[in-house]
Amino acid sequence: MPTDEEVVAGQAIYNRFVLATYDIYVLGFSNRLIWRCPKRHMLDNYRRNTGNRHLDLGPGTAYLLDHCRFPTASPELTLVDLNPTVLRMSASRLARYRPATVRADLLRPLPFDDTTLPPGSYDSVGLNFVLHCLPGNWAEKGAALDNAVAALRPGGRFFGSTILSSGVKVTGAARRLMAVYNSKGIFHNTDDDLAGLRWQLDTRFTDIQVTVRGNVALFEATKPESGATLATG
Numbered sequence: 412m413p414t415d416e417e418v419v420a421g422q423a424i425y426n427r428f429v430l431a432t433y434d435i436y437v438l439g440f441s442n443r444l445i446w447r448c449p450k451r452h453m454l455d456n457y458r459r460n461t462g463n464r465h466l467d468l469g470p471g472t473a474y475l476l477d478h479c480r481f482p483t484a485s486p487e488l489t490l491v492d493l494n495p496t497v498l499r500m501s502a503s504r505l506a507r508y509r510p511a512t513v514r515a516d517l518l519r520p521l522p523f524d525d526t527t528l529p530p531g532s533y534d535s536v537g538l539n540f541v542l543h544c545l546p547g548n549w550a551e552k553g554a555a556l557d558n559a560v561a562a563l564r565p566g567g568r569f570f571g572s573t574i575l576s577s578g579v580k581v582t583g584a585a586r587r588l589m590a591v592y593n594s595k596g597i598f599h600n601t602d603d604d605l606a607g608l609r610w611q612l613d614t615r616f617t618d619i620q621v622t623v624r625g626n627v628a629l630f631e632a633t634k635p636e637s638g639a640t641l642a643t644g
């Protein structure tokens with residue numbers, strides 16, 4: 412089981428200073444040159460899948476939500492993160508949509524309620540660049556996917572991306588940077604492989620598409636209508 416310390420380390424790095432450089436350093440430089448997945452692919456994933464009532468898990472700077480297109484001019488947004496600075500900054504960037512914010516650990520059951528975080532009601536849930544920050548093996552990281560399933564309406568879309576360390580081609584530069592981030596507790600992805608990600612998606616969703624770019628896996632999937640049969644883990 413991940414320790415509380417590991418969970419805290421996976422989100423503590425996102426202070427005001429890191430968030431101020433995140434769009435340029437992570438989404439610009441690292442995405443293109445280290446992970447070899449230019450951010451336009453993540454933005455395309457958002458543009459394809461965000462519904463009018465959208466829940467974003469681990470929004471960071473909210474760059475993608477700020478630049479994606481929603482089906483209507485007034486989407487209903489909820490942002491969930493463990494880090495209060497992230498929630499403040501992302502909500503401020505998206506103030507035009509008046510998003511709701513919830514502080515919670517994605518590895519624990521979310522605090523669903525009928526007003527701020529209604530279960531089974533979201534058209535889409537985004538989980539972008541978060542799984543590699545979460546401690547634990549795939550079965551333990553799967554708690555975040557369970558939260559997405561609980562939040563989505565039947566037929567709702569789940570999507571995002573994560574940085575993998577095996578089952579994909581990893582360059583020397585990517586391996587070295589991941590080693591540094593894992594040693595500092597910023598990443599927890601030393602055992603994250605492509606097959607494990609597919610397994611976690613297969614046991615919860617239908618209509619699954621996983622696209623690998625560099626050592627990033629972009630995923631999109633649908634919550635089954637009630638009664639549908641899924642692969643068992």
Ligand SMILES: C[S@@+](CC[C@H](N)C(=O)[O-])C[C@H]1O[C@@H](n2cnc3c(N)ncnc32)[C@H](O)[C@@H]1O
Pocket residue numbers: 418421422423425438468469470471472473474475491492493494497515516517518538539540541544545
């Ligand atoms: C790398 S950032 C991703 C930001 C954004 N989704 C993007 O793609 O640009 C990871 C985000 O996940 C959040 N996070 C990490 N671990 C978490 C946890 N256990 N529970 C909730 N949020 C977490 C961080 O605070 C941060 O906002």
